Amino acid sequence: MAELELKEGQTYLLDGNVLVEASFNDTTGMWQLHESEERANWLVSPNGRLLGMQFDIARDVWLLAREPDIWTTSDLQTAGEKAPKLGQLIRQAETTAQQKYGGSLTLMRVDTGWKAMYGAPNFETEEGRREFQRLKTYKSLYEALRDLTASA
Numbered sequence: 001m002a003e004l005e006l007k008e009g010q011t012y013l014l015d016g017n018v019l020v021e022a023s024f025n026d027t028t029g030m031w032q033l034h035e036s037e038e039r040a041n042w043l044v045s046p047n048g049r050l051l052g053m054q055f056d057i058a059r060d061v062w063l064l065a066r067e068p069d070i071w072t073t074s075d076l077q078t079a080g081e082k083a084p085k086l087g088q089l090i091r092q093a094e095t096t097a098q099q100k101y102g103g104s105l106t107l108m109r110v111d112t113g114w115k116a117m118y119g120a121p122n123f124e125t126e127e128g129r130r131e132f133q134r135l136k137t138y139k140s141l142y143e144a145l146r147d148l149t150a151s152a
Helices: 086-100 126-134 141-151
Strands: 011-014 018-025 030-035 040-044 050-056 061-064 076-078 105-110 113-118
Touching (some): 113 141
Antiparallel strands (some): 011 018, 018 030, 040 050, 050 061
16 A cells, blocks of 8 residues: 555544544455545545545445545545644634635645635736745645634
8 A cells, every 4th residue: 555554543634634534344355534524435445546435315325436536545644633624724714814804815726735825816916926926835725724824
């Protein structure tokens, strides 16, 4: 498998955003990552790729979705008990944006990761483009929001 050795019952952050819990399925011989709040989970294939699954509540069955393009076990980080959830960070950033920045919040996916800022970048001016380029690029949206809300 990939770099990370999964542990039974351990909570991980998937792609820096989603809290999942690992369990080993003796029947299939594969690891399963359960998302606690959503009815979704991922199977870890022998090569470390994550195969997405979704629960169909009407038929009471799991549906295998297309394999995510970027997710492997290398996208998992061990999460502590107090790891904040992405939704909480977004709500916190939205509240700060409303109170201090006229409601403007910019979250942008770039080739190398994520950039986040309060307000809106002005790409029509050279200074606006430079300001955007100076923003730190984060590996995940979770990290970008965490640092943005901490600096507010």
